[in-house]
Amino acid sequence: xxxxxxxxxxxxxxxxxxxxxxxxxxxxxxxxxxxxxxxxxxxxxxxxxxxxxxxxxxxxxxxxxxxxxxxxxxxxxxxxxxxxxxxxxxxxxxxxxxxxxxxxxxxxxxxxxxxxxxxxxxxxxxxxxxxxxxxxxxxxxxxxxxxxxxxxxxxxxxxxxxxxxxxxxxxxxxxxxxxxxxxxxxxxxxxxxxxxxxxxxxxxxxxxxxxxxxxxxxxxxxxxxxxxxxxxxxxxxxxxxxxxxxxxxxxxxxxxxxxxxxxxxxxxxxxxxxxxxxxxxxxxxxxxxxxxxxx
Numbered sequence: 001x002x003x004x005x006x007x008x009x010x011x012x013x014x015x016x017x018x019x020x021x022x023x024x025x026x027x028x029x030x031x032x033x034x035x036x037x038x039x040x041x042x043x044x045x046x047x048x049x050x051x052x053x054x055x056x057x058x059x060x061x062x063x064x065x066x067x068x069x070x071x072x073x074x075x076x077x078x079x080x081x082x083x084x085x086x087x088x089x090x091x092x093x094x095x096x097x098x099x100x101x102x103x104x105x106x107x108x109x110x111x112x113x114x115x116x117x118x119x120x121x122x123x124x125x126x127x128x129x130x131x132x133x134x135x136x137x138x139x140x141x142x143x144x145x146x147x148x149x150x151x152x153x154x155x156x157x158x159x160x161x162x163x164x165x166x167x168x169x170x171x172x173x174x175x176x177x178x179x180x181x182x183x184x185x186x187x188x189x190x191x192x193x194x195x196x197x198x199x200x201x202x203x204x205x206x207x208x209x210x211x212x213x214x215x216x217x218x219x220x221x222x223x224x225x226x227x228x229x230x231x232x233x234x235x236x237x238x239x240x241x242x243x244x245x246x247x248x249x250x251x252x253x254x255x256x257x258x259x260x261x262x263x264x265x266x267x268x269x270x271x272x273x274x275x276x277x278x279x280x281x282x283x284x285x286x287x288x289x290x291x292x293x294x295x
Contacts, residue, residue, distance in 0.1 A: 011234035012246045018227035020254045022220045026088050028267050029216025038204045040085045041192040042214060044077075046221040047228075048189045051182045054225045060233070063179045064186065069165060074187025078195070080158045081188060087151045163240045170236050177232025 030039065055062040166180045196202055204210065234243055261267040 008234040008237035008243070009246060011230045011237075012243055013249060015227040015230035015234065016247060016250050016253055018223040018230065020250065020257050022223040022227065023088065023254070024257060024261050024267070024269060025216050025220035025223070027269050028261075029213050029220065030085070030089050034210055034213045035201060035204050036082070036085050036089075037192070037196060037199065038201055038210065039213060039217075040078075040081045041189070041196050042205065042210065042217050043085070043221060043224075044081050044185060044192055045189045046214075046217050047224050048182070048186050050218075050221050050225040051178065051185075051228065054222070054229060055178060055182075058226075058229055060178050060229055061176045062182060063175050065169070065173065065175055065179055065183045067169075069169075070180075070183050071187055073162060073165060073184045075191060076158060076161075077184055077188035078191045080155065081192065083151045083154055087148065087155070090148060160240065160244070163235055163243070166232065166235055167240065177236050178229045179232075181228045181232055 026043070052062055162181075162184070166177050169175060169180050170177055196205070231243075258269055262269055
């Protein structure tokens with residue numbers, strides 16, 4: 001019998017699509033005049049509320065788990081969420097595709113060191129995906145300062161650490177992947193809420209200027225929670241390096257969605273997209289597709 005649960009690639013690609021929509025919506029919403037800490041808290045709190053609802057809809061088991069590691073990652077998540085907010089304000093959405101090129105090769109090495117490595121054929125597929133991703137950006141003019149590069153590297157480090165910890169708990173504690181992510185981000189929401197109160201910014205949450213942002217945030221976090229559910233399922237079926245390798249499909253998918261958002265939905269994302277540049281992505285897309293089949 002054909003078992004959809006064995007096809008982790010579908011879950012991974014679904015997670016990428018949801019992340020693309022999340023980033024586009026976040027980018028559009030963050031243009032509103034809203035405090036960075038308040039914006040971060042609203043996003044994380046909305047995510048924490050939506051996860052149980054979407055788990056029920058998707059039929060995914062959800063258990064809130066407490067451990068020292070979960071609390072530590074909760075603290076780290078507050079920093080990650082803040083870095084994400086600052087970065088999404090500063091750079092265009094397709095710049096986040098840099099995360100897709102740095103991570104896979106690092107995670108490939110780690111997977112082999114810890115004994116959960118993949119074969120040579122699959123390793124070549126990971127390298128091919130990285131190459132295709134770099135080719136995809138080869139026509140662009142990417143200008144990043146040291147602060148932005150540091151922020152992107154931090155996001156890569158955090159996402160990889162979170163993925164490995166998720167796999168560890170799934171194997172040792174027999175809980176679902178989404179339960180790990182939900183537990184981490186509930187703590188993050190709690191810590192961010194305390195920070196908002198401590199800094200006297202609680203009244204800003206109820207300010208009229210936050211209404212527009214809340215609408216965007218609710219949409220973005222719906223897709224974020226969906227991405228987390230799909231990610232949790234995929235990571236239980238494959239290695240971190242294989243899963244992260246498929247992230248290089250993020251640039252072409254983001255590009256197509258950004259074009260659609262700017263051209264048809266009239267959403268100003270600040271993206272510079274022209275037909276000539278888009279047409280030159282053909283070779284990179286072929287490399288990505290072939291390499292994706294190898295992993």
